[in-house]
Amino acid sequence: MESGAFVTMAGAAFTLCRAVLSAPGSKNIRLRQFCYWTAVRRTTNAFKSGRAAILIGIPTLSLLGHEVYQRVQRSSVVLALEREELLEQADYLYSSAETEKLYQLLLQHKDRDDAEFLWRLARATRDMSRRPDTTADKKKQLVYESNECAKKALEKDEKCFAAHKWFAICLSDIGDYEGIKVKLGNSYIIRDHLQRAIELNPKDATSMHILGIWCFSFAELPWYQRKVAAVIFASPPESSYEEALDYFLKAEAVDPNFYSKNLLMLGTTYLRMNDKEKAKMWLTKAKDYRPLTLEDQEVHKEAMAMLKSLG
Secondary structure: OOHHHHHHHHHHHHHHHHHHHOOOOOOOHHHHHHHHHHHHHHHHHHHHHOOOHHHOOOOOOOHHHHHHHHHHHHHHHHHHHHHHHHHHHHHHHHHOOOHHHHHHHHHOOOOOOOHHHHHHHHHHHHHHHOOOOOOHHHHHHHHHHHHHHHHHHHHHOOOOHHHHHHHHHHHHHHHHHHHHHHHHHOHHHHHHHHHHHHHHOOOOHHHHHHHHHHHHHHHOOOHHHHHHHHHHOOOOOOOOHHHHHHHHHHHHHHOOOOOHHHHHHHHHHHHHOOOHHHHHHHHHHHHHOOOOOHHHHHHHHHHHHHHHHHO
């Protein structure tokens, strides 16, 4: 590697970092450090992998041909960097439970035609709808918007497991506004997309957890809803606590302690199956889970109440 070329790349990386760090809203120190490290790493990787070969050696071309080639190569590198930086920054904000910052970041790029971006926007939009300070009208609007984003993601890439997962989740939310017939009518579609997500990514614990929720819900479906389901389907959806438990345990095996709600559902399911000892064990884990989100806090309260009732 020639030192001059490396200096050129390092300078480009510093310029990119400075632009990112000076952008409005970049007050979070951890986020600024993350952006700096990622920009340097990605730029250096582009250099090493040959995507930036234009900087160290160019075949003999006419002057015009050389300029066109150079612009295309540089544009490709910049676009690849921008996409990867955006996705990594989005994932960082999601893991930090920065719901509003994540939503505002993705909203700036809402016209992107990319499955990986669109399912993340669907997730962030749905999370915004579930915030306690969101009005009823705004929540409904966000629920439908998240469903549209997930649907677009699926249309763009049928092999994207996360698009299947978030389409299933968002479609389920729609049922809360369109009645029990629509909710039950979509149930097989939801199940099929969750199964497809697991098929595409057998290591995704979240898809397994949600399919467990699907099974649990049908295991204790009220009698009047069973009657509605019998009208809609020739063979209404059925499941059992045992089937739900199997998915919850598989999710935990794939990614231990990944989600407070999975711990709570394991405890709840064992309780439905009259295994109080195992129910207490999982409910205690749910209670002791370090809360990062509002949902975690609700899980903590529910686990505490259930443990208290068990004595």
